[in-house]
Amino acid sequence: MGENQPGYREWTMSDSTRTDYLDLDTKDETFLDATELVLNMGPQHPSTHGVLRVILKLDGEKVLGTECVIGYLHRGVEKIGENRTYAMFNPYVDRMDYVASVSNGLGYCEAVEKLLNVEAPPRAQYIRVILTELCRIASHQVWLGTHALDIGALTPLFYCFRDREEILKIFEKYCGARLTTHAFRIGGCIYEAYDGFEQDCQKFCDAFLPKLDEYEELLTTNRIWVRRTKGVGILNPEDCIALGVTGPVLRAAGVKWDLRRAQPYEAYKDFDFEIPTGLNGDTYDRYLVRIEEMRQSVRIIRQAVEGLPQGPIMAKVPKVIKPPVGEIYHSIEAPKGELGYFIVSDGSTQPYRVRVRPPSFVNLQALDKMVRGLLVADVVAVIGTLDIVLGEVDR
């Protein structure tokens, strides 16, 4: 596959008027290589996970190049942020990566806390860690279910959503919402852990590990799954770093880098966990890495529940939040990669500028490099393995 194949041509999508790529004199050896075909995939396509439009340039069934068209879900979150107070903007960030809304809120609250030079009390930090890790599991479950469904395995979808329900129930009991939780506030948490919170988390952890084995039983050695994912969409570490790809995609390429370890935030320095890495950087490795990440999340939740300290859950934060003039960049390890917030304060009650560095947006850029030379069906697998959420890509 790829450049060695006869008939392979480099093709830049944006330059549709070029004809010099056409090598008209030499006869092409490939079977049925008449012309290239431009195929439009999406925006309304079940396997693009939302409203992503990919324009594929094909030679037969081989992908010569892609171009992503995004922005269908653009709501101007950053502009909204400039027109809301710090506290009012907090619920909006949940709507970016809506399958991992707790992580979004955590990143935003922490960034504003840094700007205020405030730190959440220990108990709040532990509650935050528990909910964020639960959210990471929930996000990975959505990923696994939909990704497997795209490739043709229907059962994992039901298994994953069945087990995700338990997490959503904990969210609902904790803060009243299942999806867009708005669980945290600037300075800590507003809700105390409800009666039985610890037991619920423990119960979930105990029940979830066997379920995780069930997922693996269905897929890890499944011949079809392995054939569809091994060696597909390889991204080596150098490309990952050049493309700014983070999260499980980077770790599957063998780079042992996780912001929870590299630059610990919240209470993560208190916990013992491994950073799983892959070897080949292909779709199969990314699957294994995410599965292992769920196990590690369970480990973190258990430690956090056991060590949950007593004390206040809210730091002393003024009612009207007016951070001093300054700029801050703060990022956390969201389920999809590095989620960063760059906030500029002019000393007023509203941020002067909020910039969100979304992991999905940056990771999606790697799609072109990953699918060149593969088949159309693999594009679906690669989009799934990148684990994008279009609400976050477009913001």
Next chain:
Amino acid sequence: MPDETKNPNPVLPESEAPTTPQSGQAGEADASASSSVTPAAGNPDTSAEQSVSLPAKPEAAAKLDGPAKPVAAPATGEKPAAPVAAKPAAKPAPKPEGPKPEPWDSDLVGRLRSQYGSGIREASTYLGQKYLVLDSTILYEILLRMRNDELFDYCVDITAVHYPKREAQFDIIYVLYSFHHNERVRIKSYIKEDEHLPTAVGIWETANWLEREVYDMFGIVFDGHPDLKRILMPDGWKGHPLRKDYPILQQDQEWVKINLGIESGQ
């Protein structure tokens, strides 16, 4: 000429020796608690007795400046970043000062200053985060150098901020991260309305979409970009939404009418 002997074992970061930016702030959690009434910056420095309630913020911020940074002393032309406001305003209760940017001294800054001199306008840390302010003319050179010589191999983000009242209307900000040093640096430059910037796509591939977004949202043009067009807004849209003179309810009515067939999208 500094030819990096500084990184003898450039092993990719395990998770060793993490810089913990938060650790220094533990004791001052409630320091800015009472700063609710007026913006804290630019406040008078007059009340010595009031500052007792503030447990030594600036020192704490200085401590945050990364562990084991050898303090090279190239402090030529180093000036405190924020001018100390000296105007005595008659406030009923003087507020605690916000944290101030601290000068940032390091080998890296020393090397850059020795080569580029006054092109490095400012090197500071704010709340433990390091940033450089550069002349836009040497921006590309420095970025290239940061990537190749100083091993800042990961471009986290490129973004801009619009200040319509300033002569140089835009801040352009590059957030860089080094896997080798586990260190993050922001590079900032001020550019004028119609000033073009050289593209960073040749340095980091990830700059492609990030620059497209900056172009889309602010209208800053990057020369040499392979495919500079709108990314989030539709092609043919008029205006750049994240500029401050673009109100939140404004939209390109003509585009809406032609493409959506309705009078207004509101």
